[in-house]
Amino acid sequence: MSETIGLINPGAMGASVGAAAAGTDHRVIWASSGRSDASRERADKAGLEDCVTLQRLIEQSDIILSICPPHAAEAVAGEIAAAGFSGTYLEGNAISPKRTRKIEQLILSSGGRFVDGGIIGGPAWRKESNTRLYLSGEQAIDIAACFSGSPLEAIVISNQIGAASALKMTFAAYTKGSTALLSAILAVAERSGVRAELERQWGDSFAEQTRNRVAANTAKAWRFAGEMREISATFTDAGIPGDFHEGAAEIFERLSQFKDRTGVPAIEEVLDALLDPSGSS
Amino acid sequence: MSETIGLINPGAMGASVGAAAAGTDHRVIWASSGRSDASRERADKAGLEDCVTLQRLIEQSDIILSICPPHAAEAVAGEIAAAGFSGTYLEGNAISPKRTRKIEQLILSSGGRFVDGGIIGGPAWRKESNTRLYLSGEQAIDIAACFSGSPLEAIVISNQIGAASALKMTFAAYTKGSTALLSAILAVAERSGVRAELERQWGDSFAEQTRNRVAANTAKAWRFAGEMREISATFTDAGIPGDFHEGAAEIFERLSQFKDRTGVPAIEEVLDALLDPSGSS
Numbered sequence: 001m002s003e004t005i006g007l008i009n010p011g012a013m014g015a016s017v018g019a020a021a022a023g024t025d026h027r028v029i030w031a032s033s034g035r036s037d038a039s040r041e042r043a044d045k046a047g048l049e050d051c052v053t054l055q056r057l058i059e060q061s062d063i064i065l066s067i068c069p070p071h072a073a074e075a076v077a078g079e080i081a082a083a084g085f086s087g088t089y090l091e092g093n094a095i096s097p098k099r100t101r102k103i104e105q106l107i108l109s110s111g112g113r114f115v116d117g118g119i120i121g122g123p124a125w126r127k128e129s130n131t132r133l134y135l136s137g138e139q140a141i142d143i144a145a146c147f148s149g150s151p152l153e154a155i156v157i158s159n160q161i162g163a164a165s166a167l168k169m170t171f172a173a174y175t176k177g178s179t180a181l182l183s184a185i186l187a188v189a190e191r192s193g194v195r196a197e198l199e200r201q202w203g204d205s206f207a208e209q210t211r212n213r214v215a216a217n218t219a220k221a222w223r224f225a226g227e228m229r230e231i232s233a234t235f236t237d238a239g240i241p242g243d244f245h246e247g248a249a250e251i252f253e254r255l256s257q258f259k260d261r262t263g264v265p266a267i268e269e270v271l272d273a274l275l276d277p278s279g280s281s
Numbered sequence: 282m283s284e285t286i287g288l289i290n291p292g293a294m295g296a297s298v299g300a301a302a303a304g305t306d307h308r309v310i311w312a313s314s315g316r317s318d319a320s321r322e323r324a325d326k327a328g329l330e331d332c333v334t335l336q337r338l339i340e341q342s343d344i345i346l347s348i349c350p351p352h353a354a355e356a357v358a359g360e361i362a363a364a365g366f367s368g369t370y371l372e373g374n375a376i377s378p379k380r381t382r383k384i385e386q387l388i389l390s391s392g393g394r395f396v397d398g399g400i401i402g403g404p405a406w407r408k409e410s411n412t413r414l415y416l417s418g419e420q421a422i423d424i425a426a427c428f429s430g431s432p433l434e435a436i437v438i439s440n441q442i443g444a445a446s447a448l449k450m451t452f453a454a455y456t457k458g459s460t461a462l463l464s465a466i467l468a469v470a471e472r473s474g475v476r477a478e479l480e481r482q483w484g485d486s487f488a489e490q491t492r493n494r495v496a497a498n499t500a501k502a503w504r505f506a507g508e509m510r511e512i513s514a515t516f517t518d519a520g521i522p523g524d525f526h527e528g529a530a531e532i533f534e535r536l537s538q539f540k541d542r543t544g545v546p547a548i549e550e551v552l553d554a555l556l557d558p559s560g561s562s
Contacts, residue, residue, distance in 0.1 A: 157475070158474070163473070163474060163475055166469070166474070166475045167473075167478050170466050170470040170475065170479050171479060171483075173465075174462065174463065174466055178462065181454070181458055181459065181525055184522065185454045185455055188447070188450075188451050188519040188521050189447065191521075192443070192447035192448075192451070193439070193447070194438070194439075197415070197438050197448050198448055198451050201401060201413070201448070202452075235469050238469040238472040238473060239472065240468050240469050240472075240532075240556070241465065241527070241528040242528070243525065243528030243531070244461075244529070246522070246524045247522040247523070247528075248525070250524070251521075275520055276520075
C-alpha cells in the first residue's frame with residue numbers, strides 16, 4: 001500500500017526523515033516554493049519529488065509530516081488546516097504537549113487525522129544514527145508504517161496525544177538543559193576569575209569534555225531557544241517550575257550569533273558572547 | 282605557634298572542620314549555649330572544648346571559623362563584629378562573592394581580618410574524603426596553617442576576597458543544579474505518563490543512577506534552597522541569567538519535608554512531594 005507523503009520541510013532533520021520514508025517505496029513530495037537552495041539540495045539528495053507549491057502538496061498527500069523549528073509548528077499546521085487537509089498529519093516537532101493538543105484541534109477541525117511525534121537523535125541517514133521517532137495517538141501505527149525497515153526507528157508509545165511530545169520535552173530537558181547550564185557556569189567562573197580553579201576541581205577529563213561540548217553546541221544554539229521555551233511551558237503545565245529552561249533559552253539566544261560560523265569557536269570567544277551579549281567588547 | 286580557634290558551629294560539616302584543626306595541636310573551642318544535643322555529641326566526638334557562650338568564644342579566639350547554613354552567614358558575622366572581634370575571621374559558607382564582600386566589611390569595621398573560604402566535598406573526617414577548603418584573601422595563608430597535615434586539604438587560590446566563594450558557587454551550580462534538574466524532569470515525566478519511556482530512552486544504567494541520586498539527595502534538600510538562591514545571585518551579579526537556580530531552589534524547598542526521614546524514600550514518594558507540594562494527595 002504505497003501512499004503519497006508530503007514533507008514539511010527538508011531541513012537537516014526533515015530531509016533525513018523524508019529519505020527514510022522514500023526508501024520504503026512511498027512517494028515523498030515537498031514544495032520548493034519560497035525555500036532555499038540548501039533545502040533543494042537536501043531534498044534532491046533525499047530522493048524527494050518537488051510538487052512546487054504547498055497547495056499541491058496538500059492536495060496530493062495522504063500523509064503530511066511536519067518537521068520544522070518549534071516556533072513554526074503552529075503556523076504550518078494552521079496553513080494545512082485552512083486548506084482543508086483530510087489525511088493524516090504528523091506533528092513531529094519539539095513542542096509542549098499542550099501546544100500539540102492545540103494543533104490537534106486545528107487538524108481535526110479541518111477533517112484530518114492527527115498523530116503526535118517526537119524525534120530523539122540526530123538526522124537519521126543511517127541505522128547507526130540510532131534516531132528514534134516516538135509516536136502517540138490512535139493513528140500512530142499508520143505513521144510508523146511509513147518507516148518500516150528504514151534507518152529511522154518508529155516507536156508507538158501510547159494512544160494518547162501529548163505522550164510523544166512529553167517524552168521529547170523531558171529527554172531534551174536534560175541533554176540541552178545541562179549543556180546550557182554548563183555554558184552558564186563557565187561564563188560565571190570566567191567573569192569571577194576562577195575558571196582555571198574550577199576546571200582543576202572538575203578534573204582534566206570532565207573540564208575538557210565540557211569545554212568541547214559547550215563550544216560545539218554553539219552552531220545549533222540559534223534553534224534551541226524556542227525548544228527551551230516549549231520545555232519551560234511543559235514543566236509549568238505539569239506543576240513544576242519552568243525557570244531552568246527560561247535560563248537555558250536566554251543562554252542559547254546569546255549564542256545565536258554563531259549560526260553561520262565555519263568551524264568550532266574557541267571557548268574564550270563563546271564565553272565573551274555569553275558575558276557581553278550586546279557585543280560591545 | 283598554637284592558637285585558639287573558635288568554631289561556629291559544629292554541624293555535620295563544621296564538626297569535621299573543627300576536628301581537623303584540633304588534630305594539628307590547636308585549641309578549638311565552641312559555644313554550646315542554645316545548641317542542640319546533636320551538636321554537643323558532634324563537638325565531643327570532634328575533640329572541641331566547650332566555652333559555653335558566644336561572648337567567651339569571641340574573647341578567647343585568635344581565629345573564628347564560620348561554618349553554617351548560607352542563610353545564617355550574615356547574622357553570625359554581624360554578632361561577631363558587634364562584639365568587637367579583632368582576630369582573623371574565616372567566612373567558610375556557601376554564599377555569593379557579593380555577600381562575602383559585604384560580610385568582609387562588617388568584620389573589617391570591627392577591627393578584624395577577613396578570609397574568604399569555600400568547602401567542596403563532604404565532612405572531612407578522613408583524608409580519603411578528599412574534602413577541600415579553598416581560601417582567598419591576604420590572610421588566607423593563616424587559615425591554611427590551621428589545617429596543615431589534617432584530613433581537610435586547604436588550598437589558597439587568590440589574594441582576592443570573593444574568589445573562594447565564586448569557586449564554591451560555580452562548582453555547586455552543577456552538582457546540585459543538575460540533581461535538581463533531574464528531579465524536576467522525573468516529576469514532569471511522571472505527571473505526563475511517560476516516565477517508563479523516558480527511562481528506557483535514557484538506558485537502564487543512567488535511569489537507575491538518576492533515581493538513586495534524586496532519592497538520596499532528599500535528606501539534604503532542606504538546606505540546599507538557600508545555597509541555590511546564593512548561586513542564582515552569583516550568576517546575576519556576573520551578568521548571566523539566575524533562573525536555573527531559582528528553579529533548583531523551588532525544587533529543593535518542595536523536598537524539605539524529607540529532612541528528618543530515616544532511610545531513603547522510594548522515588549514515587551519523592552515525585553509525589555514535587556508534584557503536590559501542599560501534600561493534599
